[in-house]
Amino acid sequence: MKIYIEENYEKVSKRAALIMASQVVLKPDSVLGLATGSTPIGMYEELIAMYKRGEIDFSNVTTFNLDEYYKLPIENENSYYSFMMNTLFNHINVKKENIHLPNGMTESVEEECKNYEEKIKKAGGIDMQLLGIGGNAHIGFNEPADKLSVDTNIVDLTQKTIKDNSRFFDNEEDVPKKAISMGIGSIMKAKKIILLASGEGKAEAIRDMTNGYINTQVPASILQAHPDFTLIIDKDAAKLIK
Numbered sequence: 001m002k003i004y005i006e007e008n009y010e011k012v013s014k015r016a017a018l019i020m021a022s023q024v025v026l027k028p029d030s031v032l033g034l035a036t037g038s039t040p041i042g043m044y045e046e047l048i049a050m051y052k053r054g055e056i057d058f059s060n061v062t063t064f065n066l067d068e069y070y071k072l073p074i075e076n077e078n079s080y081y082s083f084m085m086n087t088l089f090n091h092i093n094v095k096k097e098n099i100h101l102p103n104g105m106t107e108s109v110e111e112e113c114k115n116y117e118e119k120i121k122k123a124g125g126i127d128m129q130l131l132g133i134g135g136n137a138h139i140g141f142n143e144p145a146d147k148l149s150v151d152t153n154i155v156d157l158t159q160k161t162i163k164d165n166s167r168f169f170d171n172e173e174d175v176p177k178k179a180i181s182m183g184i185g186s187i188m189k190a191k192k193i194i195l196l197a198s199g200e201g202k203a204e205a206i207r208d209m210t211n212g213y214i215n216t217q218v219p220a221s222i223l224q225a226h227p228d229f230t231l232i233i234d235k236d237a238a239k240l241i242k
């Protein structure tokens with residue numbers, strides 16, 4: 001595990017964008033695993049700026065997002081599809097056919113999960129996976145539990161996650177209660193993984209995921225066992241690391 005502790009959120013975003021951009025420059029047909037949430041927004045803005053300056057080309061890149069809400073139409077502004085289009089994809093030259101998110105509106109969840117795994121495999125696997133981390137140390141929507149799913153699956157969101165995510169919705173009741181998420185195995189199969197975290201609200205999760213133990217109640221702790229894992233956090237998120 002490699003750890004960068006940066007001064008603030010802006011520096012975290014810049015460092016992460018440089019690492020992601022290097023991946024695309026070195027391998028223009030990279031398969032990128034992407035995340036939604038507040039944390040990567042700064043990094044996406046940096047990548048858009050680099051693209052506009054002609055420094056990176058996304059025309060051969062393929063993307064797979066970690067997750068999507070279950071039964072929230074993609075036209076809904078809170079769907080992860082809308083988030084990704086508005087925050088990144090509409091501003092760069094990635095091809096629409098190369099963009100993948102789980103289909104939360106599927107009639108057959110089982111089939112959709114299986115297909116998603118197949119599509120990742122067919123694309124050659126994920127070269128670089130970007131992650132955020134929940135206050136409870138979830139990654140993707142793999143919530144603390146006695147057992148964690150290996151493959152893409154449908155998950156019940158915890159009350160904490162529903163509450164955390166309600167900031168994007170009008171009411172807490174509007175937050176979907178389920179999501180389709182890549183599993184821990186899908187994430188761990190990525191060749192490289194970067195995880196970004198900023199702010200005191202993530203400090204406990206960062207402490208618990210870097211303490212040398214793997215614990216299913218701290219889903220991100222498994223990343224310590226990945227051969228090419230980089231943590232990019234600011235001072236506030238790092239403050240409880242021993």
Ligand code: F6R
Pocket residue numbers: 034035036037038039040066067131132133134135138139140141
């Ligand atoms: C998003 C995702 C989640 C978020 C996590 C942190 O696709 O899979 O695991 O990365 O909930 O969210 P923020 O960045 O909003 O604190």
